[in-house]
Amino acid sequence: MKIRTKITIQFSIVVAFILAVFSMAIYFISENYRQQEFYNSLKDKAVTTAQLLIKEPQIDKKLLKVIDKNTLSTLYPAEVLIFNDSNQVAYSNFEADTIWYSPDLLNRIRVDKHVETQFNEKQVVGTTFQDSLQNSFVVLARAEDIYGQEKLENIKDTMIVGYLGAVLLTILLGIFFSGQSLKPISEINDEISRITASDLRRKLDTGNGKDEIATLAVNFNDMLSRLNQSFELQKSFVSNASHELRTPLAAIKSEIQVALQKERTPIEYKETLETLLSDNQRIIKLTNSLLQLAKSENNEEDVLSTELRIDEILFKVQDEMQHAHRQYQIMIDFEEIPEDIAWVTVRGKDTLLKTVFSNLIDNACKYSANQLAEVRIHFDAQNCYVRVKDSGIGIPDEELDHVFEPFYRTNNAKSYNGSGIGLSITKRIVKMLKGKILVKSKVGEGSEFTVELPHL
Known part of the structure; x- marks a missing residue:
């Protein structure tokens, strides 16, 4: 009906x-x-x-x-x-x-x-x-x-006739006025039916901008904007992922073709295999990053189900990072000792928090000449803060707003190995954990990333 x-x-x-x-x-x-x-x-x-x-x-x-x-x-x-x-x-x-x-x-x-x-x-x-x-x-x-x-009896007859006439008039007026009231919705339906997946930038007419129908149109326009942004992000993701994967795959193909052009010594074959292994590890690392990026877009359900201590997560990350990269120096300290462990306890998932701090610490070490990352923990009445500071190449001011975009790499970082996905994953995870991430940086002096998470 x-x-x-x-x-x-x-x-x-x-x-x-x-x-x-x-x-x-x-x-x-x-x-x-x-x-x-x-x-x-x-x-x-x-x-x-x-x-x-x-x-x-x-x-x-x-x-x-x-x-x-x-x-x-x-x-x-x-x-x-x-x-x-x-x-x-x-x-x-x-x-x-x-x-x-x-x-x-x-x-x-x-x-x-x-x-x-x-x-x-x-x-x-x-x-x-x-x-x-x-x-x-x-x-x-x-x-x-x-x-x-x-x-x-005359009064009764008059009232019956008047009653039936009033009911009939009510039905007719109800049809008319309900049609007039719902006309904007019919117009919205017509407009929506003309919107396609390739035309998400099209907007609905918000009418007078005051009533509930106008509010519905505004909310629908906001939803279209979010969908368009999501589709654009997906297109960018696919394009950049294809580009990033194509480079090492093309290198592997070229190396194999060169190796097969003539007979080579065992030493030359070994060098070729080592190069192929390096490219293969690069592909594996990039694929893992892409999987993490995809997982960070999953449903946020159960993300805040576990109570975790920030200091314990950071010490685990320190052990894993220094085991994988023995040249890395990671210093972790409290700005002040917490009187209550609840001040450094947050809700989240172990794997997600480790991914956040692994990305930040890895970047700090990778882009610093001394490969040193300084990690500081402090807190206030509502939040726990983790600052990761380095003395590396820094980020230009005009590029600070773009460092959290997928596959974006600053001009002075393109000579370093990387895919430009880590910071994007980090920001999405922090957002899922109801927190914030801020960055301060100066070119040639280093960068400081601050993660803010609500504690118990």
């Missing part, structure tokens, strides 16, 4: 329910008012008849009947009965062979002084009356409110 139809149905049901409740309330109020008004009229009729008959001696019963019949009133023909103390009919304004009455009702009227009830679809009013001699009488007046019933 379309949203337009659903909104119309829901709106029509709500309005129909409200109108039904309102109409029934009016009907029952009108009915209650009609009954009360008719009871009051019957009471006035009963009291007037009793006064004329009992307190006006010049008006006898026959004359009173004539007056009743010739009085233009909505109560005609109202039946009026007057009973004496012995429950005998003292006066009746109508002729009947038998007059039915209830002694219980008469006694109830004498006790309550005034009674309103119904009998055989007629409304009945009973009241007491006393003459000048303090004789007590009971006066009954009963009639059917034909005129009031007709008015009430």
Whole structure:
């Protein structure tokens, strides 16, 4: 079911329910008012008849009947009965062979002084009356409110017609206004249907920029921007990865072709194999870097599941790096000794943190003439900081903003072995760990990378 139809149905049901409740309330109020008004009229009729008959001696019963019949009133023909103390009919304004009455009702009227009830679809009013001699009488007046019933029936018919007309008008207006309200969404759908994978830079119209639909369009445009950025990054990744892999593979191919051109001595074959091994190790290292880069884009679920001490991770990295590169010098120290190990304990994964600090320490040693990396640990109330400093070639100011891009290498670093992936991987892992990485550098003086991670 379309949203337009659903909104119309829901709106029509709500309005129909409200109108039904309102109409029934009016009907029952009108009915209650009609009954009360008719009871009051019957009471006035009963009291007037009793006064004329009992307190006006010049008006006898026959004359009173004539007056009743010739009085233009909505109560005609109202039946009026007057009973004496012995429950005998003292006066009746109508002729009947038998007059039915209830002694219980008469006694109830004498006790309550005034009674309103119904009998055989007629409304009945009973009241007491006393003459000048303090004789007590009971006066009954009963009639059917034909005129009031007709008015009430007219009101009911009018309300039914009005109700059905209002519901029909509500449905039509609901269709119209829901269509108008959802028109921007329909336009957005049309625009989205024209956006393809090769046209992600296209943006949706944000309309007035204030309502929820405009917010939806803005968020969708932001999503398109992120997708376009991701696709561009993927294209760049594939292009750069292909380029980086092609170079050592081409070198291996050339070396093999040269070696096969003629017979060579065992020493020459050994030199060729050593060169091939070096190129193969370069490919393996590059492939591992690419795999790490791909893993850093995986789901961040469970990344923050383990509590780890930063100092222990750094000492493990120190052992592994110096075992692989005995010429590397790595100095690790605290700026101040922590009173609580929680200040140097973070949430993360062992392998990810080791990758972060291995990349930073390896770069510090590789780009320094003395191959020395100084690592400092400090902390504050919220975060733990690790600074990795070197005295190497440094990074030009205009290139500082690009060093974390995949495969980017500064101009003064291109003579060193590397793929330009390490810092990109490092930044992504730090971001996954809810941290930050900052860099300061001067050409010829060295660089300082600071990793900021929230501690326990």
